[in-house]
Amino acid sequence: MDINTLKEGRKLLTEYKYELGKLDKGYTDRSLYINISENKIDSKPVTQMMKDKFVGGKGFGLWYLWNGTTPTTKWNDPENEIIICGGPVCGITQYPGSGKSLVCSISPMTNIPIDSNVGGYFGPLLKFAGWDALELQGKAEKDIIIYIDGNKGVITIEEAPLEAIDSHVLAEQLTEMYADNEADKRNVSVVTAGTGAEHAKMGLLNFSLYDTRRKVTRFKQAGRGGIGRVFRDKKVKAIVVKFSGVKGNLNNPVDQAIINKAGIKMHKEMHNLDDKQNRMRKVGTGYSVEIMSAYDLLPVMNYQYGGHEDAKKIGPDILINNYLTQGLEDGCWYGCSMACAKTADNFELQTGPYKGQRVTVDGPEYETTAGVGSNCGIFDPRAILEINFYCDTYGIDTISFGTSTAFVMECYTRGIINKEITGGLDLKFGNFEASVELLHQMSRGEGFGVVVGQGIHQMKKIFSEEYGADPDFLFDIGMEQKGLEYSEYGSKESLAQQGGFGLTNKGPQHDEAWLIFMDMVNNQIPTFEDKAEALYYFPMFRTWFGLYGLCKLPWNDIVPEGNKYTSEPAKIPEHVQNYLDVVYGVTGKRLNTTDMVRESERVYNFQRIFNIRLGKGLRANDRVPYRSMGPVTKEEYESRQERYDGQLKEILGYDTEGKSTEEKMAVLRKHRENQYEKLIDAVYARRGWNSNGVPTLERLKDLGMDLPILVDVVKDLQ
């Protein structure tokens, strides 16, 4: 459909004019509030308190979300919000990975706050348009598009009945519509969801960037927790921002020189070392598929196994040689020399409504390859790329989709569900056609795909209540916690990582802590105290990226040459210092590593209490499925019999001679569940929480977070 026709279908609901802001030390000092029930647009001040206690990014997102909602707010209530916020460093162009936005909302999957970290140009351009954050509340009557013109200072809300919904079409339409010419396209960024997000709770948001070399609109995803579902439930088709005139100093930093120095040093490091280390510039995060398989960590067939001989078929060399375009500057924001946002270009689709079209597929990332690939027993790169594409354009999270599909495939294989229930889909492991059909069903809002789209938490209920499945067994094999599907690492043999998934705020996503090598391979954190320290430090450290608008990857997917001679190589001290320098450069704040962790800890505890306010966030909610901590089935035990038998003998002094697998499994399970409980005790203590997982008043006071609203929630739970 041509642009003029699309425009003719529009109906202006409201227009808001604003003074173009000026950035100071990384902040515009105001945020944009848009209520689409009332078509009301307003400017809110960003206060010093917000900056001191919440910094920005996810901190601001959670703060606004708390204030906009109540203890009874559900994901689809109009008062639920979607907040997009970059943070003070977001938008600088010298340091790799500085264009991230954090998106917060009450999640349809978990019914607690979700935060998702996403690249693309939207966050930086929103800031340069004059806004630290965008806070969206209410529900529109009909499909709308919100447009922010950051050069003219005009915001409109329009009914938009004719535009497409699927992201790859819609973002092209809107980029074309709002750009003055080809060169102007990179100044437009669009947030979209997709038709799948209208029916599946695991809906995501796509954040666009225009690729001037490929001449296509590309995406990065705010994938986790179903924010795309909230977006479409609010009847938002897209949010568009336009700002032309990006320069390297628009954040108006205190000390540009220190930022330049850190940035150029990193660019040189990337130039000199990436090829010898992770090859992020060539293959992106997909570099690690074969590695994970070699270390028994790659989820295979719903996390039953940790590796597969076919892993090489979906490994980095295959992707580099046959699919991923090489040699282009694939950063998801300017200045990212890690450039990991790879694409497969001219990929011809085999199925679905866009069959036969040649498209650009963003990815596949490691999580996607492992989730929709190995975890579902699919080891065909073309199949993975096709699912990847449809997940993105339909607005479906590849992690939740992969883990949920793996779950139904196991249920199908074990006869818990059958063809009658799946509507004829032969959902055995390895069946690409059945898997991609689930996606098309999510898009059309019909069939078993809609059931899978609700996620494992809902499916467990349906399968046991309606189809008579054993709820305990489903609990064991359903890889979700708090309602969110696990991301793609097997944690069975690493107690610390069981906590790394299980003791998170939003649900089992590895972005808080990935401790498997430290724990399982390196044996660096053998005691409960060691593990608890790691589960204190790393989640706090990593939360910090989300406060400032930063990406975590350049922290440790490249390491400087002398790193191994430092006192704590795992923390990459030189890179940590870079971040402290960059934050000083932008904001003028001189932080040390302790301050850094404290900044995160404030927001981390705030989020924990937010969970408690919504009736979760307690010890009971940190319980994990047994599949994440040990062998649920005989086959799993026997696949690692030597290891498990050895552990029973060495650790428990249990004589395995003449014992059946079932007997041994029961003893191992008791031991491992007990270990997890002990881990929880140690971690809670280290984080300053009581044995029920509630932050103590002393801890809150110590952190300067004894705000009355927080004390009110936790005082009776002390």
Added chain:
Amino acid sequence: MIQIIKLNGRDFPWEAGMTVEDIMNKKNFIFPKIIVKINNQHIEVEDYPTTIVNDGDNVQMIHLLAGG
């Protein structure tokens, strides 16, 4: 009789003449960022094939990834 050395604090069967590279191959340690230390002395990558591990050595092969 099989001798035992310590690899990352755990027992590992040792054979005379074994090099750092042999151990890495045996363990399938293919991760690109590993720090190798023998008795707390760093071993450089180019020396993996020629560095002999002796009986009683304390070998560390630290995989540098605490992120994910």
Added chain:
Amino acid sequence: MKYLAKDDSKCIQCGLCEEICSSTYFKTKDKAKSCILIANDGKPEINVCNQCGKCIDICPVEAIKRDKLGVVRINKKDCVGCFMCVGFCPENAMRQHDDYIEAFKCIACGLCAKKCPSGAIFIAEKDDSEAKERVCAD
């Protein structure tokens, strides 16, 4: 294609090239703002862009292009100041100074060659078929 050629052995480290370069482009006599740099410790070493064009592909906004003469130029208006070109230059010849938010480089204008008293630098042509393919119309 046109470039500034050099012969380190003829350089007498007088610094006139640096002076004329920074004076021409930044109206100041400041070595730190010169596109050509002469090592002033030990043996003479002339560091300057050879117009190889590796930076062209590194630039995220395609602000670096090769002109008709083969010279690699930065469009300052489009440059977003990320300095990736500085970090990725194989010759370490892409320049950056904290007074400016764009990188800068030798454009083989030849003014320094005219000043050079020893003939250590001179404008030359070289055939680089790979580079020629990437010549842009503008």
